[in-house]
Amino acid sequence: MNLIELQGVAKSFRAADGTARSVLELVDFHLADGEIVALLGKSGSGKSTLLRIMAGLIPADHGKVEYRQRPIYGPVAGIAMVFQSFALFPWLTVQQNVELGLEAQGVPAVERETRADAVLEMIGLAGFGGALPRELSGGMKQRVGIARALVTKPDILLMDEAFSALDVLTGETLRNDMLELWDGDQIPTKGILIVSHNIEEAVMMADRIIILASDPGRIRDEITIDLPRPRDADSVEVRALIDEVYGLMTQRPTQEATAGASATAHLGYRLPNTDISRIEAVLELLADPPFDGHADLPQLAEESELADEELFPTYEALGLMGLVQVDKGDIHLTALGRHYADADQARRQEIFGQQLLTHVPLAAHIRRNLESESTGTLSEKRFLELLEDFMDAVEAKRVLEVAIEWGRYGEVYGYDYHTGRLTLPDKSEI
Numbered sequence: 001m002n003l004i005e006l007q008g009v010a011k012s013f014r015a016a017d018g019t020a021r022s023v024l025e026l027v028d029f030h031l032a033d034g035e036i037v038a039l040l041g042k043s044g045s046g047k048s049t050l051l052r053i054m055a056g057l058i059p060a061d062h063g064k065v066e067y068r069q070r071p072i073y074g075p076v077a078g079i080a081m082v083f084q085s086f087a088l089f090p091w092l093t094v095q096q097n098v099e100l101g102l103e104a105q106g107v108p109a110v111e112r113e114t115r116a117d118a119v120l121e122m123i124g125l126a127g128f129g130g131a132l133p134r135e136l137s138g139g140m141k142q143r144v145g146i147a148r149a150l151v152t153k154p155d156i157l158l159m160d161e162a163f164s165a166l167d168v169l170t171g172e173t174l175r176n177d178m179l180e181l182w183d184g185d186q187i188p189t190k191g192i193l194i195v196s197h198n199i200e201e202a203v204m205m206a207d208r209i210i211i212l213a214s215d216p217g218r219i220r221d222e223i224t225i226d227l228p229r230p231r232d233a234d235s236v237e238v239r240a241l242i243d244e245v246y247g248l249m250t251q252r253p254t255q256e257a258t259a260g261a262s263a264t265a266h267l268g269y270r271l272p273n274t275d276i277s278r279i280e281a282v283l284e285l286l287a288d289p290p291f292d293g294h295a296d297l298p299q300l301a302e303e304s305e306l307a308d309e310e311l312f313p314t315y316e317a318l319g320l321m322g323l324v325q326v327d328k329g330d331i332h333l334t335a336l337g338r339h340y341a342d343a344d345q346a347r348r349q350e351i352f353g354q355q356l357l358t359h360v361p362l363a364a365h366i367r368r369n370l371e372s373e374s375t376g377t378l379s380e381k382r383f384l385e386l387l388e389d390f391m392d393a394v395e396a397k398r399v400l401e402v403a404i405e406w407g408r409y410g411e412v413y414g415y416d417y418h419t420g421r422l423t424l425p426d427k428s429e430i
């Protein structure tokens with residue numbers, strides 16, 4: 001039996017200029033009775049939007065959205081959501097924060113108190129009912145967030161990066177505590193959907209992993225995991241699955257990168273969210289021993305001590321610039337990448353600039369426009385407006401910032417932070 005079923009779900013948002021931008025397109029999804037499903041995908045691929053649709057917080061534009069075979073029109077009593085940001089009311093005590101959901105359901109005060117007490121004890125917060133959120137550590141705050149969801153005895157729990165804001169160890173402990181409650185049947189919840197950034201977390205928790213593709217969001221891959229829990233993070237089976245998921249996650253970025261470099265120039269391509277120093281650090285790590293130009297992605301991740309959400313955009317950038325190739329869970333330097341790693345600073349910048357002009361249509365577009373101006377300068381505004389045809393204003397700003405940072409490094413154009421104007425490189429020395 002499916003607890004949640006989505007078919008052909010689409011959602012778009014209006015951009016600042018009033019045009020609709022598609023965020024989700026034709027999403028088919030189900031959450032079956034007894035299942036934990038993990039949803040992975042790049043930032044901006046629509047994961048939170050999908051969760052909010054399932055929670056009844058926002059409507060889909062098209063498609064079927066059902067909870068136990070009934071259409072979801074608004075918030076559903078059986079579905080609870082846990083947010084990454086804790087979302088606690090600072091002026092309410094822990095106890096009051098937890099009771100909040102029950103108040104909305106009209107549960108009498110005495111019962112609210114008993115139930116909140118019981119949940120606080122279950123989640124490891126016994127004795128903290130009277131504390132204010134600011135007196136708690138991040139891990140404990142997130143426990144309150146989870147307690148507030150669990151106290152409603154939800155049929156379904158939707159967790160949106162609930163463990164991401166926590167340090168690794170705290171996140172792991174909380175995750176294991178959740179799994180113990182679930183596997184020990186201590187909570188009435190019948191299905192859990194977690195959105196995660198963290199591949200290992202997904203592999204350790206889920207019965208099924210779903211990977212969302214971006215622009216617009218669609219379900220791209222699905223992996224079923226049959227291993228019993230608790231799982232051993234170091235076991236051969238878990239390592240192999242992590243490898244497999246890494247492979248699936250990186251397949252697309254290279255294709256997207258190649259598409260960005262193809263003749264059908266795509267001005268609205270969302271430059272990956274990373275910076276030059278990280279790009280070069282990862283390149284050097286890959287070039288040096290013990291990798292010597294070839295690495296297994298999970299191993300490189302371990303050595304780099306960077307999080308997946310920092311690494312994936314960096315791989316994408318390196319692939320885009322033709323410095324590496326990513327294939328299934330492996331990464332290797334291209335000949336140009338090797339040359340780059342061995343080059344001095346000036347030569348690196350030169351290569352970077354050439355690759356930028358060849359493979360990033362936005363950078364080439366900026367450069368061409370500057371060249372056709374007699375003054376050789378232009379306000380960044382027009383490029384922001386251009387990008388806003390493809391994405392929302394915040395994302396447009398981020399993408400332009402990346403294009404500016406990369407362009408300055410490659411000496412393709414300059415930028416004056418005081419005036420917000422782009423310039424041809426020879427005029428940029430202020």
Ligand code: ADP
Nearest residue numbers: 013014023042043044045046047048049050392
């Ligand atoms: P994810 O959770 O995968 O990072 P989101 O679902 O938060 O992605 O967002 C997907 C895209 O939809 C992003 O480009 C985001 O800017 C856009 N978006 C999300 N909510 C809104 C909104 N209320 N109005 C306009 N755009 C939105």
Ligand code: MG
Nearest residue numbers: 047048049160
């Ligand atoms: Mg999100």
